[in-house]
Amino acid sequence: MDIFVSSKKLSELKTNMLVIFFSKEEIKKIFKKGIKPLFKEIEKVIISKDFDGEFKKTMLVHTENKIKRLLLVGLGNEKKIDEEKIRKACYFVLSEVKDLKLETFSILLPTIKKIKKENICKAITEGVILSDYDFNKYKIEERKRVKDIKYVELIFPKVIGKGEKEIIKKTKIVCDNVNLLRDWVNEDSDKLNPLEISKMAKDIAKKYGLKINIFDEKMLKRMGMELIINVGRGSRYPPRVVIMEYKNGKSDNIVLIGKGITFDSGGLDLKPPKYIENMKMDKAGALTVLAIMKTVAEIDMKINLIGIMPLCENMIGPMAYKPGSILKSFSGKTVEVEDTDAEGRLILADILSYAERTFKPKLMVDIATLTGSVLITFGEYVAAMLSNNKKIVNAMFQSGQRTYERVWELPLYDEYLDEIKGDVADIKNLGYKKGLYAGTIIGGAFLRKFIDRTPWIHIDIAGTGWYEKRRYYIPKGATGFGLRLILDFLNTL
Ligand code: BES
Ligand code: ZN
Ligand code: ZN
Numbered sequence: 483m484d485i486f487v488s489s490k491k492l493s494e495l496k497t498n499m500l501v502i503f504f505s506k507e508e509i510k511k512i513f514k515k516g517i518k519p520l521f522k523e524i525e526k527v528i529i530s531k532d533f534d535g536e537f538k539k540t541m542l543v544h545t546e547n548k549i550k551r552l553l554l555v556g557l558g559n560e561k562k563i564d565e566e567k568i569r570k571a572c573y574f575v576l577s578e579v580k581d582l583k584l585e586t587f588s589i590l591l592p593t594i595k596k597i598k599k600e601n602i603c604k605a606i607t608e609g610v611i612l613s614d615y616d617f618n619k620y621k622i623e624e625r626k627r628v629k630d631i632k633y634v635e636l637i638f639p640k641v642i643g644k645g646e647k648e649i650i651k652k653t654k655i656v657c658d659n660v661n662l663l664r665d666w667v668n669e670d671s672d673k674l675n676p677l678e679i680s681k682m683a684k685d686i687a688k689k690y691g692l693k694i695n696i697f698d699e700k701m702l703k704r705m706g707m708e709l710i711i712n713v714g715r716g717s718r719y720p721p722r723v724v725i726m727e728y729k730n731g732k733s734d735n736i737v738l739i740g741k742g743i744t745f746d747s748g749g750l751d752l753k754p755p756k757y758i759e760n761m762k763m764d765k766a767g768a769l770t771v772l773a774i775m776k777t778v779a780e781i782d783m784k785i786n787l788i789g790i791m792p793l794c795e796n797m798i799g800p801m802a803y804k805p806g807s808i809l810k811s812f813s814g815k816t817v818e819v820e821d822t823d824a825e826g827r828l829i830l831a832d833i834l835s836y837a838e839r840t841f842k843p844k845l846m847v848d849i850a851t852l853t854g855s856v857l858i859t860f861g862e863y864v865a866a867m868l869s870n871n872k873k874i875v876n877a878m879f880q881s882g883q884r885t886y887e888r889v890w891e892l893p894l895y896d897e898y899l900d901e902i903k904g905d906v907a908d909i910k911n912l913g914y915k916k917g918l919y920a921g922t923i924i925g926g927a928f929l930r931k932f933i934d935r936t937p938w939i940h941i942d943i944a945g946t947g948w949y950e951k952r953r954y955y956i957p958k959g960a961t962g963f964g965l966r967l968i969l970d971f972l973n974t975l
Pocket of ligand 2: 746823825826
């Protein structure tokens, strides 16, 4: 879907449908004071009290001029309108557009006193593009019937600045990448296995001129990445580690690391059917990193960014690694495998110490579908963050508030670090009540042990990365959570 700004006057506009947003107060004003709305058809609707501007309400009105239809969309109480309300309201617009099978339509940009014009542009672009997602690649029959939306025209009531146009362009790139990321995470785990993901990364690196390095299993063995090798042992697809470097700035490197378990069966500690069902989503962290690398290149962000993706499939079988094994990590610390299903922390551990030593970055961010426990704590609404640096936590929190990809900090007190001391090795991968207590914190504590001094933040997206049902502009299945959050965060550095 294309999205562009038009400077047409309403009197010159010819369109299938013009979307107009209203707050409750605006409707009341028109009703009580007899102020003339833009179109006489709207006046009729308001006098009839059929449309009151309530949030979630829409009203379709036919006209007899060049604008065939008007879609009135409620934003609710003026005081309560924020960017998130606008994004959500756009979902109702898209539903109507799809019902009517329109290929093009127009939106009149609203003016909302307390929200900056460029933020309104951003929220509408996000709402429209993110709502226009459906994982329908494999719905052959349905795809024959539905028509894709070709373009949306944004109409400005007054003059538009260069700034707004830029924001719309950039936001479109970001949101197209969120939709691409959703497609990747929803994709079958046999299609997007470690080998295929590394090929995809290679193609992206080539297209955008990024440096790329791919370690195969032989290289990983030679380097002493025993944790990654072992997690990947039970699979027909060998593990890979992909390292991408984007250089376009003067300041020190920032490293992004994403958990890339292309399928998590649990290994010999096999998951029960209900929990294994959606485990193709366990690659979300790595793919978020890949999508971010692509996005920063497309928007020409001024930054030096290194993206690292450890990729393994955690499978059961005669070759699989075992509970009770003692493994030597890249850092030299030994790890007792209490549970083969706590595999994410193992592959991330090797990479965290590797990245710290190799790149000496000023900051490391890891993103991972690490623990089911985060769902118990926050449900699907908030991601957990754990860190060794207060400043980073605060910045990430603010990015969460702005993007509505919200994060909340959990504590990493020393007592938690003590809980994972090994019985026969340096560290164990469950610890505290065999994984029963403080699961998300213990996951973070394990990672913490593999970082020496670098500022670091871990984001657990096991709850926010996958939805059981659609919620407005966020579809069922892969949500794409994390890309907008981390991009906003990188922008504040
Ligand atoms: N990939 C899972 C975490 C997960 C759970 C992601 C639910 C998405 C939805 C992870 O590898 C895992 O299995 N974690 C275990 C840890 C436990 C064994 C300490 C868990 O959360 O049950
Ligand atoms: Zn697992
Ligand atoms: Zn996992």
